[in-house]
Amino acid sequence: MDEKKFCSAVVVAAGKGTRFGSDIPKQFLEIGGKPVLYYSLKALCDSDIIDEIIIVTSEEWIDFVTEEIVRKYEMEKVQAIVLGGDERYDSVFAGLMSVDISADYVYIHDGARPMLTEDILRRGFETVSKYGTAVAAIPSSDTVKITDEDMTVTSTPDRNSVWRIQTPQIFEYDMIIKAYFSLTDEDKKGLTDDAMIIERKTDNPVHLFIGSEDNIKITSPGDLEIAKQKLSK
Ligand code: CTP
Numbered sequence: 578m579d580e581k582k583f584c585s586a587v588v589v590a591a592g593k594g595t596r597f598g599s600d601i602p603k604q605f606l607e608i609g610g611k612p613v614l615y616y617s618l619k620a621l622c623d624s625d626i627i628d629e630i631i632i633v634t635s636e637e638w639i640d641f642v643t644e645e646i647v648r649k650y651e652m653e654k655v656q657a658i659v660l661g662g663d664e665r666y667d668s669v670f671a672g673l674m675s676v677d678i679s680a681d682y683v684y685i686h687d688g689a690r691p692m693l694t695e696d697i698l699r700r701g702f703e704t705v706s707k708y709g710t711a712v713a714a715i716p717s718s719d720t721v722k723i724t725d726e727d728m729t730v731t732s733t734p735d736r737n738s739v740w741r742i743q744t745p746q747i748f749e750y751d752m753i754i755k756a757y758f759s760l761t762d763e764d765k766k767g768l769t770d771d772a773m774i775i776e777r778k779t780d781n782p783v784h785l786f787i788g789s790e791d792n793i794k795i796t797s798p799g800d801l802e803i804a805k806q807k808l809s810k
């Protein structure tokens with residue numbers, strides 16, 4: 578049998594939640610008496626695929642994460658809780674720097690996506706094992722249009738080739754850390770996910786796998802209500 582691949586997970590939870598608009602960042606609001614961030618960490622802790630977890634958060638929240646989540650729920654796979662940065666890519670980079678250097682794969686996940694499941698982790702593992710990259714996605718049921726600044730349509734991509742991207746995004750550790758190290762200020766413009774860094778900085782193809790319709794990112798208050806309903810089932 579092949580040796581177990583060492584899988585690290587970097588969970589980013591250093592955002593301010595500007596669009597959500599609450600005083601407490603959305604990843605720390607409660608669902609069923611537990612913070613949003615608890616749920617994805619729990620799925621990672623419970624999975625045999627995942628060997629270590631790195632949490633990235635902001636200075637004000639380090640104590641809370643340590644005491645009220647990691648200690649309280651005895652999350653023993655958590656190896657480090659580190660400080661994030663101003664942009665999501667700064668936070669991811671900080672997390673990657675704490676990953677065990679012998680890791681094979683790293684799962685990068687948004688702390689604001691509480692509906693992570695074992696099925697998603699497994700499909701991601703199967704894909705990254707085969708291709709070296711694995712990005713959770715779901716087919717777009719809406720037609721997507723590209724416009725110019727005046728909202729005039731310039732093109733309409735074939736809907737069958739349009740996907741909505743989620744996390745986790747999983748990469749060979751050596752590939753993603755090298756790509757992050759090589760980022761210039763120019764490369765950072767308009768970066769909205771980790772896969773874009775692989776696309777811009779390497780020749781490796783980025784492979785998608787089916788995430789889940791339920792795997793929403795909490796962005797606005799309505800999303801929190803949806804997550805509450807789904808998690809109470
Ligand atoms: N994130 C982070 N560090 C940042 C920005 C974002 O760790 N500097 C994390 C968020 O905490 C979240 C994930 O990245 O788990 C996805 O980001 P997003 O949904 O954009 O969250 P926020 O940036 O907090 O929200 P907003 O953009 O509305 O301010």
Ligand code: MG
Nearest residue numbers: 592593594665
């Ligand atoms: Mg943001």
